[in-house]
Amino acid sequence: MSSSHIRFGVWALVHGSRAALQDPDEPYDASWARNRALVLEAERLGYDSVLVAQHTMNPHDENLDQLEAWSASAALAALTQRIEIIAAIKPYLYHPVVLAKMAQQIEHISGGRFAINLVNAWNRAELERAGIGFAEHDARYAYGREWISVVDALLRGERTRFHGQHFHIDDYQLRPADPFRSRPAVYVGGESEPARALVAEHGDVWFINGQPLDDVARLVADVAARPRPLGRAPLRFGLSAFVIAAGTDAAAQRHLEHLFALAAKDAPLREQQKANIDPRAVMFQTFARTPRVGSNGGTAAGLVGSYDTVARRIAAFHRAGIELFMLQFQPFEASMQAFADEVMPRVRALLDEEPREPGATLERAVLD
Known part of the structure; x- marks a missing residue:
């Protein structure tokens, strides 16, 4: 079993429904009002985290609404x-000095509950049509490495000097410093080799897209074995997954088939989206291997079944090293509550039955 405390989070509905956009049981709604209510309810139900994805234009259809991530956060x-x-x-959307100051302010507003999820972008249209430009895959990661190097130092309150290919920072320091910890947590997404190197050097948590258990275990083992900067805490791991949990396996399978049928109506939008995707993005190569609904791997993680089945599968992922499960549902609000009521207690009961590793703790991990 993993020695980390298990956590559950939800994806904010920044661009509406996660599995199918034309669902009579979940009308399209990416509004601030809905997201505010959803996150407040998630907190009430005991969820630990919410991920607010960043898009400046809707990645499915530019005519659909899109929540802005940082003002909403x-x-x-x-x-x-x-x-x-x-x-x-x-x-590419924010200069690192500006973003670091924004992050530090939200850290203060939240009382030490804020985190950054660094992603190096896959939606070509979003950047090209804004006149920013969309660099080649590895070049985006080289830019991101410099960017997070600056942000990391500034968030730690260090007087920062940095001279690289993309950024030249002279004697910059942010005040007030973070009174809660050394800096906000840094989550990193992406599964390519540059992404793995980046998270080992700068990340606190690596987000893995939904995929089968054996594949996830191999990814965790690879990145966990990589050297970390001196004094940095061990890397932790998160998994994105779309959950369909019901009273029986058969009922969950019926709902999965229902969502597949609804998702088929979005096929023209998916084809439009494909034209904007960087073909070198490993995420989409992974997605192509397994039929799924939901974003960021969706149901490929296999969290489809009865409450007991889903709980057992989550416990298996946790034993493989996953600490945080970042979850999607549809219909979202009702399924989120059912998961909290039925699956969370089952998972914790399963894990409480197992012997703890020496020195294991249920305290939430903190940064160095």
């Missing part, structure tokens, strides 16, 4: 009391 930080707020960031 600041507002959520002020409205909530306990839940961790994770805001995704695409480095």
